Amino acid sequence: MNEELRRIWKSFFDWVMGNGPRPENEVIPPEPPPDLPFTRKPKDKYSRFHEATLKERYNQWLEIHGLHLFSVLYAGLSVLTCIVIVSLLLATVAELPPFGHERNPANNEVIRRYVEHGGHETGAQNIVAGLILDYRAFDTFGESAVLFTAAVSVLMLLGASRRNRAESELQPHTYEIGRNFLQRGPPSLGHHVFRRDDTILHSVANLSIPVILMMGCVVVINGHLSPGGGFSGGAILSTALILAANAYGFERVHEFFNERTFIISSSTALMIYALSKGYSFFTGANHIHSIIPKGTIGNILSGGLILPLNLCVGLIVAGTLYGFYALFSEGDM
Amino acid sequence: MLEKLLLNHYEAAAVILSGIGLTNLLLQRNLIKKIIGLNIMDTAVYLFLAAKGYVEGRAAPILIADGSGGWLRSSALYVNPVPAGLVLTGIVVSVSVTAFALALTLKLYESYGTLNIDEALMKMTQEQEELEARIDDAEEEVLSS
Amino acid sequence: MINMFAYNIPFASIFLMMIAAIITPLIPNRNRLPEKLSCLMIATVGILSAYLLYSLTNSGQSLNFNFSMGHFPAPWGNELRAGPLEAVLSLVFCTAMLLSLTGNLSSTAEDIAPKRRNIFCVLVNLLTASLLALTYTNDLFTAYVFIEINTIAACSIVAVKESPETVRAALRYLIMSLVGSGLVMIAICLLYDLTGHLLMQNMHNAIQVLVATKSYMMPLTVSLALITAGLAIKSALYPFASWLPDAHGSSTNASSAILSGLVLKGHIFTIIKIFYRVFGLDVIHLLRMDTVIFILGLTAMIMGSVHALRQKNVKRMIAWSSVAQVGYIFLGVGLNTTAGIAAACLHIIVHACVKPMLFTAAGGLSNAAGHKKGLHALMGTFYVNKWAGLGLIAGAFSMMGIPGFAGFASKLSLTLASFDHATVVWALSALAASSVLNALYYVPAVIVVLTHNKDAQKNFTAHAPTLSYKISMFVFLALNFYLGLFCVPLLRLITRGVNVL
Numbered sequence: 001m002n003e004e005l006r007r008i009w010k011s012f013f014d015w016v017m018g019n020g021p022r023p024e025n026e027v028i029p030p031e032p033p034p035d036l037p038f039t040r041k042p043k044d045k046y047s048r049f050h051e052a053t054l055k056e057r058y059n060q061w062l063e064i065h066g067l068h069l070f071s072v073l074y075a076g077l078s079v080l081t082c083i084v085i086v087s088l089l090l091a092t093v094a095e096l097p098p099f100g101h102e103r104n105p106a107n108n109e110v111i112r113r114y115v116e117h118g119g120h121e122t123g124a125q126n127i128v129a130g131l132i133l134d135y136r137a138f139d140t141f142g143e144s145a146v147l148f149t150a151a152v153s154v155l156m157l158l159g160a161s162r163r164n165r166a167e168s169e170l171q172p173h174t175y176e177i178g179r180n181f182l183q184r185g186p187p188s189l190g191h192h193v194f195r196r197d198d199t200i201l202h203s204v205a206n207l208s209i210p211v212i213l214m215m216g217c218v219v220v221i222n223g224h225l226s227p228g229g230g231f232s233g234g235a236i237l238s239t240a241l242i243l244a245a246n247a248y249g250f251e252r253v254h255e256f257f258n259e260r261t262f263i264i265s266s267s268t269a270l271m272i273y274a275l276s277k278g279y280s281f282f283t284g285a286n287h288i289h290s291i292i293p294k295g296t297i298g299n300i301l302s303g304g305l306i307l308p309l310n311l312c313v314g315l316i317v318a319g320t321l322y323g324f325y326a327l328f329s330e331g332d333m
Numbered sequence: 334m335l336e337k338l339l340l341n342h343y344e345a346a347a348v349i350l351s352g353i354g355l356t357n358l359l360l361q362r363n364l365i366k367k368i369i370g371l372n373i374m375d376t377a378v379y380l381f382l383a384a385k386g387y388v389e390g391r392a393a394p395i396l397i398a399d400g401s402g403g404w405l406r407s408s409a410l411y412v413n414p415v416p417a418g419l420v421l422t423g424i425v426v427s428v429s430v431t432a433f434a435l436a437l438t439l440k441l442y443e444s445y446g447t448l449n450i451d452e453a454l455m456k457m458t459q460e461q462e463e464l465e466a467r468i469d470d471a472e473e474e475v476l477s478s
Numbered sequence: 479m480i481n482m483f484a485y486n487i488p489f490a491s492i493f494l495m496m497i498a499a500i501i502t503p504l505i506p507n508r509n510r511l512p513e514k515l516s517c518l519m520i521a522t523v524g525i526l527s528a529y530l531l532y533s534l535t536n537s538g539q540s541l542n543f544n545f546s547m548g549h550f551p552a553p554w555g556n557e558l559r560a561g562p563l564e565a566v567l568s569l570v571f572c573t574a575m576l577l578s579l580t581g582n583l584s585s586t587a588e589d590i591a592p593k594r595r596n597i598f599c600v601l602v603n604l605l606t607a608s609l610l611a612l613t614y615t616n617d618l619f620t621a622y623v624f625i626e627i628n629t630i631a632a633c634s635i636v637a638v639k640e641s642p643e644t645v646r647a648a649l650r651y652l653i654m655s656l657v658g659s660g661l662v663m664i665a666i667c668l669l670y671d672l673t674g675h676l677l678m679q680n681m682h683n684a685i686q687v688l689v690a691t692k693s694y695m696m697p698l699t700v701s702l703a704l705i706t707a708g709l710a711i712k713s714a715l716y717p718f719a720s721w722l723p724d725a726h727g728s729s730t731n732a733s734s735a736i737l738s739g740l741v742l743k744g745h746i747f748t749i750i751k752i753f754y755r756v757f758g759l760d761v762i763h764l765l766r767m768d769t770v771i772f773i774l775g776l777t778a779m780i781m782g783s784v785h786a787l788r789q790k791n792v793k794r795m796i797a798w799s800s801v802a803q804v805g806y807i808f809l810g811v812g813l814n815t816t817a818g819i820a821a822a823c824l825h826i827i828v829h830a831c832v833k834p835m836l837f838t839a840a841g842g843l844s845n846a847a848g849h850k851k852g853l854h855a856l857m858g859t860f861y862v863n864k865w866a867g868l869g870l871i872a873g874a875f876s877m878m879g880i881p882g883f884a885g886f887a888s889k890l891s892l893t894l895a896s897f898d899h900a901t902v903v904w905a906l907s908a909l910a911a912s913s914v915l916n917a918l919y920y921v922p923a924v925i926v927v928l929t930h931n932k933d934a935q936k937n938f939t940a941h942a943p944t945l946s947y948k949i950s951m952f953v954f955l956a957l958n959f960y961l962g963l964f965c966v967p968l969l970r971l972i973t974r975g976v977n978v979l
Contacts, residue, residue, distance in 0.1 A: 285489065298396075437645060457642065
């Protein structure tokens with residue numbers, strides 16, 4: 001019985017270890033003697049001494065097992081840190097103001113003004129749009145700048161360098177180390193193979209791209225009236241571009257939207273954003289009357305600067321998201 | 334404490350999620366998984382903020398017409414709009430950071446052929462040692478001649 | 479009341495840098511036009527900050543003012559706040575940024591591919607804008623957004639020099655920074671939930687009420703701990719500083735100078751603002767955060783120097799020395815008194831002037847030694863590039879705290895600030911030990927550079943330092959001596975600034 005159990009356990013163990021069932025007549029080679037840390041056969045380096053010092057043996061042992069030891073230690077510490085952080089935060093959450101209660105500290109006079117006067121002070125029906133593009137517009141400007149920074153950085157990393165890797169213009173001393181990897185060439189990343197004759201993709205793209213574009217424009221233009229706005233609308237617009245690139249090939253999209261147009265359009269849009277918002281900040285802080293009309297709440301042409309700002313943001317987001325896709329999949333745009 | 338956690342269950346879930354994200358960000362050796370961990374953490378923050386903005390029985394913060402040409406403006410009708418704005422900013426920041434991190438990861442993979450940052454370090458040290466050994470050899474040759 | 483022009487300077491400086499960043503991709507990338515535009519804009523903003531400082535100190539009683547961004551007053555709209563301290567810091571940031579750029583023009587041209595040079599300028603402009611915004615902002619969420627701009631731009635200027643090493647360093651830097659931003663974001667959400675405000679002043683009032691009624695103390699402590707930990711990771715406080723030497727040691731000289739001298743300081747100043755303006759010093763003391771910061775600062779002062787001792791690469795040595803210097807600043811913050819924070823701010827200024835000089839000098843010296851960065855390869859390079867040699871010597875003396883150099887002034891003010899504190903023995907012994915350790919690695923570097931080495935000098939590439947290098951180094955040296963010899967009025971100004979922070 002005991003024998004049977006042991007056999008089952010052994011086959012289960014083998015299965016777990018990925019060895020599969022073993023043949024009955026398998027000859028198991030004798031296991032080599034275990035490598036104990038301090039009885040390791042000395043390397044050539046130490047062979048001239050019969051006895052390596054304890055410190056050398058320790059170093060040798062560390063050389064072999066150090067990385068493993070380090071990673072185990074690291075993993076243990078990380079798990080411990082995370083458990084500590086989660087339990088601390090859970091204890092914190094238990095103390096927080098109750099969920100959904102109207103007397104919470106966050107529902108204060110700030111919110112009251114946003115809701116009660118937001119309509120006629122910003123001209124926007126969508127209070128969130130009025131909040132992010134008028135009351136707290138500086139944050140949102142910073143946020144567009146974050147997107148711009150990332151776009152510029154990704155373009156720098158993936159754009160020019162990957163295209164012209166062969167004709168690198170770098171001085172030799174700039175990378176002594178790691179040059180061998182570059183010379184060996186990167187492991188194959190795999191490239192898209194566009195099947196121009198894919199009828200299903202073509203017809204679906206033909207049908208849906210106009211709809212997606214229209215949807216994106218509606219979301220952008222109605223940003224101050226309904227949920228949505230420049231960021232979400234821009235994301236929708238970029239999906240249309242990505243679909244077009246996949247259906248008709250990147251070359252077709254590059255004919256009207258390439259790196260140059262991308263840089264020009266996003267810089268110009270961000271510039272318009274900066275200048276118009278700069279005007280509004282300047283007049284607001286210096287108590288000068290702003291010439292921008294607020295319009296009637298609920299109309300398309302209302303909300304002061306919110307509509308043009310949404311258009312600018314939509315342009316930036318659409319371009320940037322498509323740019324990310326093109327750069328990551330093609331290394332070019 | 335458990336009752337309070339159940340009362341704040343959205344926040345509790347958000348906190349556990351962010352813990353999972355942080356674990357991934359710190360623990361995973363694979364950079365892509367690290368970046369996924371970062372995204373989990375960001376998502377947890379959005380869940381937390383969305384839960385914080387909610388007020389029992391109130392509508393989304395988009396003005397409702399009162400039927401006679403005006404708008405219902407009572408603050409007792411709408412939820413808190415500020416967290417929505419913060420979430421929007423957070424999403425954009427997260428997209429930008431993710432794209433940048435992925436681009437750097439791609440460059441790392443092109444240079445070292447690995448997605449593991451420690452392995453990359455090891456390969457670099459090896460290269461460096463080889464290089465130093467080569468320099469030493471060259472110097473010895475120069476000296477002997 | 480200050481005049482209309484000065485009132486608009488904080489807003490104008492942030493927007494000028496932003497517009498410079500946005501317009502740079504559109505202008506032609508030749509004849510160094512992007513670099514010229516960046517330098518021009520940074521210089522303009524520096525002059526504007528100097529004027530702001532002048533008119534603030536001559537304006538009578540009110541030393542500071544709030545600037546509302548838009549038509550809506552404080553708790554509803556975003557706000558900037560400027561006082562003498564903010565003006566001094568933005569002046570110093572602009573000066574150090576400009577000198578780091580002009581001093582390293584030739585090495586930048588060698589390290590960065592021509593196609594990337596205009597993007598480098600975009601990133602530098604964005605970095606300056608984000609530093610100015612972090613300096614002036616009075617809103618916690620704005621601070622978060624600009625911290626993110628700062629992070630991406632800082633990692634990019636590491637990776638802008640194209641080599642596998644910098645990509646790896648930038649990734650490590652980015653991952654650590656993202657952990658930090660995540661913690662900061664969670665902390666801001668918690669604080670918003672507890673106080674219902676994002677503006678620092680209003681948050682402060684709400685927190686005072688919470689503390690007085692002893693409600694929500696646990697979430698308050700946790701959010702303070704998270705925000706401090708997040709920003710400490712970004713400002714390379716010791717246990718979290720493992721990313722710094724890679725990033726600062728491998729990037730191009732201009733990037734190293736900017737990162738070490740300025741980017742860390744932006745985050746540290748944000749911590750100071752959060753401590754002083756959001757929580758208030760008594761709440762920080764009540765929540766015991768001052769002790770934690772003090773101990774971490776002490777550890778960083780010692781451990782940063784110990785690590786620096788073991789480095790063979792001169793840039794990595796200077797980078798580890800930054801970790802020690804960040805420890806000094808946190809020591810001042812951890813004293814949790816106005817004098818301590820003023821001393822910390824003085825050290826921020828001193829370090830922002832000295833560390834870029836050291837990196838520029840080290841770059842010039844290793845350039846003279848044929849692009850070798852090992853400490854021993856620099857033997858005798860003083861006689862090839864005297865300006866760089868002088869810069870290294872002055873910077874080293876300043877870091878050691880020799881009287882007459884900039885570092886002495888800030889160390890002296892830290893010492894004086896720690897006298898009326900309970901932990902004076904610890905602070906003084908750590909200051910003494912750290913100064914000795916600094917000397918242990920800076921003195922050998924100076925000796926190596928000054929040793930005559932006939933054989934090696936023949937092999938050196940005869941790189942005469944360019945005019946811009948000489949001028950930048952001269953201004954750096956002048957600043958160093960000015961800070962070392964005439965820091966008393968500056969310290970008085972900073973103390974006034976801290977009082978109205």
